[in-house]
Amino acid sequence: MTDALSPVLPLADGRGLPQVGLGVYKTTDAESATAVDFALRHGYRLIDTASMYRNEKGVGDGVRRSGLPRDDVFVTTKVWFTENGYESTLRSFDESLERLGMEYVDLYLIHWPAPATDRYVDTWRALLRLEDEGRARSVGVANFHPKHVERLVAETGRTPAVNQVELHPWLPQPELRAYDAAHGIVTQAWSPLARGHVFDTARGGEVLAAIGRKHGKSAAQVVLRWHVQLGIAVIPKSVTPARIRENIALFDFELDADDLTAIAGLATGERTGVDPDDRN
Ligand SMILES: NC(=O)c1ccc[n+]([C@@H]2O[C@H](COP(=O)([O-])OP(=O)(O)OC[C@H]3O[C@@H](n4cnc5c(N)ncnc54)[C@H](OP(=O)(O)O)[C@@H]3O)[C@@H](O)[C@H]2O)c1
Secondary structure, X not given: OXXXXXXXXXXXXXXXXXXXXXXXXOOOHHHHHHHHHHHHHOOOOEEEOOHHHOOHHHHHHHHHHHOOOHHHOEEEEEEXXXXXXXXXXXXXXXXXXXXXXXXOEEEEXXXXXXXXXXXXXXXXXXXXXXXXXOOEEEEEEEOOOHHHHHHHHHHHXXXXXXEEEEOEOOEOOHHHHHHHHHOOOEEEEEOOOHHHHHHOHHHOHHHHHHHHHHHOOOHHHHHXXXXXXXXXXXXXXXXXXXXXXXXXXOOOOXXXXXXXXXXXXXXXXXXXXXXXXXXX
16 A cells, blocks of 8 residues: 555645545446555545445445545545435435445535526535534535535535536636635536546647656646646546556646646636536
């Protein structure tokens, strides 16, 4: 077992969030268990799953297989938007814990605000109860625009510790990052590799490859290092052992001003997923 390779970002609730973690979207229970066990043996300490991924059981198995003490691993899961609402969220949380085979999660997120159904404030109240009970050590949101966060704070007085959003060089989200920073919220990037755009020459992937050649790193490492230098957290997904190791080997090089300018030139505002206002 290697030592932890990722720095830890402080959360406003006093806890800490490993800056680099493993995503497991679109992997089966069996694939997740193998990838999670491998990642934890190679320096990862954060795993990002969700009830919607249908692999919480595999994630729990992988954590146990790694042999690491439960307290050394940071596990995130999420309530799916069809379960938004107070009682339905509490029920969904119990089911997630059962599948994970765990007594608590480190971070519980509202997966999408789904504003048309207008149940995300009630969902947030359920998360606050779970946090107060200690069954979710930290609570936060995903895919929330600042206006959605504003409403949570206005109606409950409590601010999410984390906002997990789509964020990569094509969609760098400067306003959202500034809002989060000003309100003590840690931004965590999903689809950091833009699900392959990073390698697509037609979309500017060559720019990243060239920066990588300069530093002796891959295009994926250049992009993930860019996230790290923004001071945000990141959860690349891979089930490929060599890539899992590559995606956390980010702390022995630094992008310079020319690199950052070139990467800034890739921004188009293009999403790989839907706009949070449209998911209902
Ligand atoms: N909150 C949300 O709404 C939300 C939405 C989407 C995702 N997420 C979370 O964010 C995580 C990451 O996002 P994502 O899975 O959408 O996309 P991603 O991490 O941007 O890209 C994953 C893809 O890139 C490949 N890949 C990974 N590392 C690579 C490397 N070093 N070189 C070449 N290819 C590489 C993977 O292939 P292999 O696996 O085959 O290696 C996979 O096909 C998810 O797993 C999930 O945990 C959250």
